[in-house]
Amino acid sequence: MTILATEGLTRRFPRVTALDGLTVTVGPGVTGLVGANGAGKSTLIKILLGLLAPSAGGARVLGMDVTTQGAEIRRVVGYMPEHDCLPPDLSATEFTVHMGQMSGLPRTAARERAADVLRHVGLYEERYRAMGGYSTGMKQRVKLAQALVHDPRLILLDEPTNGLDPKGRDEMLGLIRRIGTEFGISVLVTSHLLGELERVCDHVIVIDAGRLLRSSSIAEFTQTTQTVAVEVEEGRDVLAARLTELGETAVPQGRALLVDIRAPETFDTLRDAVCDLDLCLIRVEQGRRRIEDVFREPADV
Amino acid sequence: MSEPTGVIHDIGYRHYEGVRLGRRHAAVALAVHSLRGVFGLGRTARAKIIPFLLVGVMMLPAVVSIAVMALLQREAMTYPSYAVTMQAVLAIFLASQSPYTVAPDLRFRVLPLYLSRPVTLGDYVGAKLAAMITAMFLLLAVPLTVLYIGELIIDMPGPPHTSAYLTSMAGAVVYAALLACVGVAIASFTPRRGLGVASVIAFYLLTSAVSAIIAATMEETNNYAASSWAWLINPFFLVDAAVQVGLFGAAPSAPGAYPPGAGVVVALLLVAGLIALSVTALILRYRKAASR
Structure with missing residues (x-):
């Protein structure tokens, strides 16, 4: 089964070519997308979400075309951005419920799901407090929760371990592994650190300057x-x-x-x-x- | 076999099998979320102070009018003049609350999260405008309606002022649309809420001051035609002239008269033009914000 596939995917900006004829296929499980800053990881994610049109080539996510079925893709895909994205005066619960509704869940279902995912990411009593006072680790958990709240079939995680201390990093990686195995949701996770992806991924894709360097399973590398x-x-x-x-x-x-x-x-x-x-x-x-x-x-x- | 009560079982991850609604539902959810936020609901206690204080102030004339009607059997305030009389309060509410609808999403970069959902940029802008328009409408329509109900209950001599009430409600719709569009458009240009508040209030002070100064100067030189046009610079008199006076024939609430005849058409076009300009500015603004 193919979760996502790109075919000669190219995206040119006025000054740079962010993606240059990228052809990759991703199966179920946890897939790491590795590349230095500016390698084209974030551009690829934007295209996969249907938010940015490719200059050439195409891509399909869960069998849907990114240029024509963007809205359908976004209903069943979760996205955790790299940057801060949490309004400080809301509590984690309210924010996650709201984001669930934004993904098409009815209010009662969104409430239930929000309570569930916040527990799964490890937020308990603090989820009723305003997020302005959260630590980086807690913020990352809420960002992950809002990507999971609508029970997506695929989640795109952009640098989820950024800014975390070693313990927080371990916990985040453990969560990602659980999402891919226990929850049965396919994961595409980006990082510029190979070492941490090694622990959680089934498959690793390496891109550099918008081109594919390698795409193989972890087992292939390490066996x-x-x-x-x-x-x-x-x-x-x-x-x-x-x-x-x-x-x-x-x-x-x-x-x-x-x-x-x-x-x-x-x-x-x-x-x-x-x-x-x-x-x-x-x-x-x-x-x-x-x-x-x-x-x-x-x-x- | 009886299980002990009060035990939490870790049942692991559960998939969601229920319905998934579409874009419209999401846009409505966003509008409702923003509308609640405008009145401080679901936010901190501090965020509730200003909106509810202003709602209270907006209700005062209605309450006083009802008291005057009940005790003195006299009409204290006409319906169409309500918005003009309370324009400073409406302007302060607009200035203090419209930045809330747009600025935090830009400042804290929540916008990309919304766009990763099925809603489009147009849905987002539409939902935010709908929230602010509804808020402004409620702020004006609730006291008007309370006043009308009061009038019906007190049952003064003579027929109730139903047509004046309906005129003022039509006016309230246009007031809400124009003010909210302009306010949100101005506020969207800065991610900082304080700056947004200052910009919107500056817009109101500027237009109302310029309008009053020009009108007064023209009246001194006995140029009444020019002074009647000058009133239209103030958005509150503009809507009054276009809708309440122009379309429904109410008495003008400005200190002077409005331009007659073609003036009504110009005023209506100005209202429509300002709304269109604000919406266009908003959409352009968000196209730019989304491409970052």
Whole structure:
């Protein structure tokens, strides 16, 4: 099933070409859209919402054409903008109910849905207070709630982790993952940080200067090599030397060692090496190659 | 098996299977939301003070008139002169509340959220105008209607002034349309509410002062034709001249007479032109705001 697809999508502004012949297909689940600032992510979202006409090419969202069926698309798609968008003198409840009605829900249904989604995004008693006094984390949650209130089939999240502290970032990423899996709503999430998308996405699209660099599933990126991260209290280098001696590949990374898994026996070798050297083992963790590493390679490999 | 009461179950995410209404419903919801906001409903207690204070002041002449009718059996105030007499209060309400309908959405960038919904830019502008027009109409029509009901209940000698009441209601519709369109259009040009309030009140003070000064000067030189035109610069006298006097033949509420004959047509065209100009300005303004 295709959630959205673009075909030679191009958008030129008087000074810049924001999108340049972009052809991608996105399936269900969580999809990351990665690119530097100005890579064309926000322009793509505006086109997908039917708010901006493409200069050339076309796009379909949930089977609907963006140039002719914009209003129908916007009824079943949720959008969380990157910028602040909350009126400070309303409470989160009132605002979310209102936004639900704006998406076509009758008032009573909007009330029920608003209460539901605010609970899901983790806003409780504070949702009755005016939003002017909210922290960035709470504001991001309300922005997410208003995108979910009408139970869309797809939500477009523009930089949802912007301005969050590490804990808030983790919680937001966890929520996005839940939306994609538990809620069964497809997600397109943009970020300029690959690392955080790695944790939540099923599929990653990388664009640069409006052109497609790569589009592949996370599994494809990370299954190419399997590694374990091994951390010992002291003697990281001794262990590395021993493993190399035994024919394994071990690369130091920070305080840990990244050991390539050639075969299941590698785990035995590793265990024995740690025992023989009498080292204090802190952790052994299934390590994945980070997608950053994949993209660090030339794109045309 | 009986379940314990008062237990909250986490039933997980529930999908919405109910009806999804269209653009019209959303536009009406937006208009109602804005109308409530104009009167401070659903906002902080502080936001309710000014609108309700002004509503109270608007009601005063009606209450006093009813008292005069009941105690002295005399008519105190004619219906069509209500808006002109209370023009300062209407202007203050317009200035203080019309920026609320548009400025916060621009300042806090709520507009992109609205546009990510099925409503179009035209629906948005229409809903905001409808909200402000309704607010202005209520502000004027409620005291007029209270006054009329009062007159019917007191049952003064002679027939009730039904036609004068209906004239003033027709006037109220046009007053509301013209004032709201001009007020919202002026307010939409700045995302800052304070600046919007100042601009709208400046528009009223300027037009009413210019109108009064020119009219007075012309009267001193005995140029009564010119002075009658000068009154039309004030939007309150303009609507009075065009609708209440021109179309329904009420007595003019300005200190002097309005231009007769072709003057009515010009006044009507001016009202229509001002409304059209304001709506065009609003739409252009929002096209620009939406493309950012």
